[in-house]
Amino acid sequence: MKSKGMQKVVKTKFExxxxxxxxxxxxxxxxxxxxxxxxxxxxxxxxxIELSSPPGRPRTARTKANILxxxxxxxxxxxxxxxx
Numbered sequence: 001m002k003s004k005g006m007q008k009v010v011k012t013k014f015e016x017x018x019x020x021x022x023x024x025x026x027x028x029x030x031x032x033x034x035x036x037x038x039x040x041x042x043x044x045x046x047x048x049i050e051l052s053s054p055p056g057r058p059r060t061a062r063t064k065a066n067i068l069x070x071x072x073x074x075x076x077x078x079x080x081x082x083x084x
Contacts, residue, residue: 006031007049010039 010023010031018026020040024033039049 007039010036011043011049014040014043 006027009027013023013026014020020033020036023036023040024031027036042049
């Protein structure tokens, strides 16, 4: 079962009165207890387990256009060095 499925199971069981330790035991340790506690805390604070934004740093935009721009800038800097 994927993480989203596990989150739904934990949320449903919590809403039915099961605490974090009971959830952990019922899931046979598949999801760490700390993760279950974090999910339950999110449910209590926001009513949802969903993350507001993806964790980690934003993805870089490595597109053909951006690569071309970078190459052009490097070429221009190289020409500037030759002219000096």
